[in-house]
Amino acid sequence: MGPHHPECPDRLAAIQDRLIASGLDAYLQHHDAPAADIDMLARAHSPEYLRQIFDAVPGSGIVHLDPDTAMCPNSLRAALRAAGAGVHATDLVMSGAAVNAFCAVRPPGHHAEYARAMGFCFFNNVVVAARHALEKHGLERVAIIDFDVHHGNGTENIVAHDNRILMVSIFQHPFYPYSGAEPLADNLCNVPLPAGTRGEGFREAVTTKWLPRLDAFAPQMLFISAGFDAHYEDDMASLGLVEADYAWVSTELMKIAKKHGKGRIVSMLEGGYALSALGRSAVEHIRALAEL
Numbered sequence: 001m002g003p004h005h006p007e008c009p010d011r012l013a014a015i016q017d018r019l020i021a022s023g024l025d026a027y028l029q030h031h032d033a034p035a036a037d038i039d040m041l042a043r044a045h046s047p048e049y050l051r052q053i054f055d056a057v058p059g060s061g062i063v064h065l066d067p068d069t070a071m072c073p074n075s076l077r078a079a080l081r082a083a084g085a086g087v088h089a090t091d092l093v094m095s096g097a098a099v100n101a102f103c104a105v106r107p108p109g110h111h112a113e114y115a116r117a118m119g120f121c122f123f124n125n126v127v128v129a130a131r132h133a134l135e136k137h138g139l140e141r142v143a144i145i146d147f148d149v150h151h152g153n154g155t156e157n158i159v160a161h162d163n164r165i166l167m168v169s170i171f172q173h174p175f176y177p178y179s180g181a182e183p184l185a186d187n188l189c190n191v192p193l194p195a196g197t198r199g200e201g202f203r204e205a206v207t208t209k210w211l212p213r214l215d216a217f218a219p220q221m222l223f224i225s226a227g228f229d230a231h232y233e234d235d236m237a238s239l240g241l242v243e244a245d246y247a248w249v250s251t252e253l254m255k256i257a258k259k260h261g262k263g264r265i266v267s268m269l270e271g272g273y274a275l276s277a278l279g280r281s282a283v284e285h286i287r288a289l290a291e292l
């Protein structure tokens with residue numbers, strides 16, 4: 001993304017460092033992410049848009065697709081692997097080779113719309129994974145859960161009216177990208193939270209808004225847009241979650257997954273820009289998924 005950009009390679013190192021320091025690392029399977037192919041991406045994006053992204057890769061230097069979203073010569077490779085990670089994770093979970101999976105990927109995906117790159121995102125990783133579960137593995141109902149501090153406008157744009165998918169989300173509002181207060185369709189459960197909301201308000205929203213919808217929908221698999229930028233220490237936004245809140249919501253989602261979906265969860269990294277808080281929060285999320 002260029003120097004001094006918050007969506008930086010250090011984010012993945014921060015997670016990896018904390019995983020090692022916590023001792024959790026030794027208990028996890030690790031898999032390299034393969035690149036997604038065009039057919040996988042076309043489950044979430046228009047053919048014309050995919051052509052534009054492939055054509056936009058610069059030979060050198062940086063090109064901007066929007067004021068926040070830049071490409072260098074290697075960005076496409078990273079974006080393809082970020083999307084491919086979710087597909088591979090879905091295959092591992094569906095085959096029983098893994099109970100659940102966390103994909104430590106960048107660039108993130110939830111702002112990428114059907115035909116638009118935006119907000120550091122090129123391909124909507126979580127939708128590519130969810131649609132793979134539906135179309136390749138024959139599932140009939142999956143849920144997307146988005147606890148990134150920003151509204152997942154791209155995910156909403158792509159999955160609105162796809163009644164095989166229930167999307168539940170929380171996000172600071174009003175705040176970038178200034179959408180989501182009125183959901184686009186009935187298969188979306190959007191919970192805007194005012195700036196300053198802390199763990200108590202977040203947990204109440206999850207308990208009263210998300211969990212009843214998820215339970216009624218009975219998803220056969222859960223896909224999480226795991227952004228950690230609602231953390232108290234993250235200057236990108238103004239919510240006040242802490243590690244214990246991420247552990248709590250992860251455990252609640254595990255209960256839904258076990259009840260309806262054989263425990264199947266694929267979680268994908270979205271935002272999270274305060275490096276220490278990102279590492280600590282992601283590790284608590286992974287600890288809950290691993291039940292360690």
Ligand SMILES: [Zn+2]
Pocket residue numbers: 148149150227229270271272
């Ligand atoms: Zn975010």
